[in-house]
Amino acid sequence: MQQRFLNPAILAGISSLDLVAKTVVDGFVAGLHRSPDFGFSQEFAEYRAYTPGDDLRYVDWNVYARSERMVLKRYRGETNSPLTVLLDASNSMQFGSHSVNKIDYARYLAASLFYLAIHGQRDAAGLITFDDEIRNYIRPSTRQGQLHRLLAGLEQAEARARTDFAKPMRYFQELVRRRGMVLIVSDFWESPESVIRTIQPLRFRGNEVVLFHVLDPEDVRPKLHGPSILVDLETQNQIEVTPDYTRNEYRQKIEAHLADLRDRTQAAGMGYCLLMTDRPLDDALREYLTLRGVRK
């Protein structure tokens, strides 16, 4: 029942991103049939013999009292994994064939991830909005009010200019210094090779990188009534295309493009998640939680 609230068309009727995020995450979590309290408390891992130099605070004095042996009690390490979302705010993201366009869908997605990370995982979360430049940067943090800063940043992310991964990438590397999770939300209208080559350095720095590939249904299956003139939203170039082409050749090309991007991403050790804007957001959230579990 709660899944109904993950439908993008319904979320489009909610004006507040905060409420959207809460609706999505609560609905999603309830759908998992688990306690919403995830409780990352410390868990016992093993005992290790004391060696000089170890921190005495971790010596299990109860064992020493019984056996006069000094052992250290080790716990499964709990990590705070900062989450950084790289949001593509180029012109192509404002395309939409139904009530939710790609940039809106990306906002809902990012808001939900932030909400889940800050309220659920208590992770630091940050945002980088880019097109062919870095438009906005909010440093990952767990400070009070961070979620509101992030949501405000999302609200300000207006689609403009064109996508260029190469140019802002060097700034990404400077901005994403601490190892963590980097989620890139984009429609990735570039050659897969170029995308992977540009993004791969983030992975080399020890980040867990996931590409959320947001596409409109008409990006995959364009609907044309007769020969039409198509305009590129980013470059404003125009070409005339026939319905026959879109039904046959284009579909083959887009499927090849998606498969290539997915394969190259996975080959580079990064995650890939294709999201259609007419589908619910839970796939993305599940991907995040899976990734978060791996890092824990």
Place this chain on the structure above:
Amino acid sequence: MGLFAPWFLAGLAGLAFPFYLHLLKRQTRTPKPVSSLMLFESRTQSSTRHRRLRYFLLLSLRLLVLLLLILAFADPFVNRDTATLSSVRLVLLVVDNSFSMRAGTRLSDARDRAMRVLSGKGAARAQVAAFGSQLRLMTQPIEDQSALRAAVEAIQPGDGHGNFGELARAVRAMAESIHTPIELHLFSDMQRSALAATFSDMALPANVKLETHAVVSEAQTNWTVESVDAPGQVWGKAAKPVHVQAVIAGYGTGAARRTVSLVVNGRTTATKTVAVPANGRAAVDFPGLEVPYGFNRCEVRIDAADAFGADDLRRFAVQRSDPRKALLIHNYGDNRSPLYVGAALSAAAQSAFTLESIDVREAADRQPSNYAFIVLSDLNTLPALLENSLTGYVRSGGSLLIAAGASAGARSQIPIFGARIVETRDYSRVPGRYMAAGSSDSSYPAVAKAGGWAGVKFFYALDVDPGDARVIVRLGDQTPLLLEKRIGEGRVVLFTSGLDNLTNDFPLQPAFVPFIEQTARYLGGGERQGGARLVDAYLDLRNARDGTSNGKAQAQGVEVTDPQGQRPLTLSEVGSAQSFQLTEAGFYQIRFADGRQDEVAVNPDPKESNLDVIPGDVLALWRGNGGQSSPSAPSAQNQSAPGAAAPHKTPQTLWWYCMLLVFASTVAESVLASRYLGTQREE
């Protein structure tokens, strides 16, 4: 083959339009935005070629529709031999049964001629029609000889006035609906008076071939009662002597003495002998028409002793009834108004009203509804009770004449009429010392018969605000003088001067009598529609006033009884017919929608009594064959079987077929275009 209107071929230039639409015009589409053109490739050339090939059939159909439409306007025709058309021709037999065909054996001769033509028509379809004042089809186009013969035998003499212009109009209408050649055979006495006003009115279409069959060859002498002038209504027992004047006419006759009789209700009441000059007219005057109360059927007869006995009498109907009462309410001491109004009413030729004059003090106990109309003369004060009583009388349909006189100036408005008094106009103080009547509405009967009131001097009048009243006469300075207003179902006429000789000299002028007489008739209502009418005239069964204001009268039925005692109106017509055509000569009894009864005498058109025939050259011109046959000596062609005429080319128009093809092509184009649109939607 040719074109009747070749200049419409200029429309062929319009054929370029579909070409422009299909081949030259770029397909203008609203550009469709996409996220990226990265994976798209241009396919312009293939799409254009695809479109051209695909819509070729649609283009062809559109071109065909335009081409056929232009052809239809250009009106193409083919010349076809008349002989080749004989198998599809229509033989139309028209037998004249107008009033003049009652003379001698004209109608039976015409029927015999029609029978002969019918027997020689072969296998062609034929149709029989009678023609009096209008064409009456007796059969459908059929080949059955017995049915056609029975239809010819069934044609009875009528009382209408034949007009060949009307015949030609009816045949033109037939020719538009029947696209086969029509062979028109006209059996008639070819009366000269049946010719249309202009020859072009008698023109026949190209596919109609006229054959005339004249049953008489030359003019015949005839005596007739041309007209009768008699009143339709006489009033009371002591009515003045009623004169009946009749005009006796002779056509082609020599000087002779004729005996003329006046017949009332079947009894000859007077006989006179009159000398009629050669081929001329003479008037006869019967000075004393004595008729009893009620409706009386009267005739004027002559001893004509000619072959056309049906026109030797002329009917008229006279009704005798009691005159109705009118009431004049005047000021105490005013003796002039009753004197002048009463004298004018009694001086009228047919006084239908008796005037009762009372002063305003006596008016309270009178019942207004007992009077045909009421006159208020020069009232300075009007008791409220009387004013209310008169207002109710007017609202329920009564009529009132208000003469303002000299005293009303003290009031702010005219009672009952309701017009505000702006000021009083005393012309005795202006340099001319009087004012004459200025503009007047000559369509108003009280003014038309009074000669526009020329020479009447007005010394005093009230200037009133007419409001929604109709101003009939204005003085020279535009002061309203005579106004009329409808209040409820009644009407009020306001005369802003007086009916005495103090405020004007109108009562001393000759125009005063017709003014009072016509105003009385108008206000009294019940103008008789009866009297004498001509055959084919229309009689109003419901007047417009009944329809608009008196729904009760509208709902009531009318009743008409024709000279044979039959009731020609159907049940639905009894409740709704606005008028009725008098198709037979004789006396009609009528009960109108408002309950009045009347009797109408109907006479044939006097033009039917002139038995002069159309000259042969005029007939030949009408037939359009340059005088190859004459009515006096019908040629072998006329006598021969129809359809056996010498073959000649007749242009036959094809526009009808063009329009049919246009329709078919348009339907095909619509179906095809809608299929293409459907395909596009699926894409």
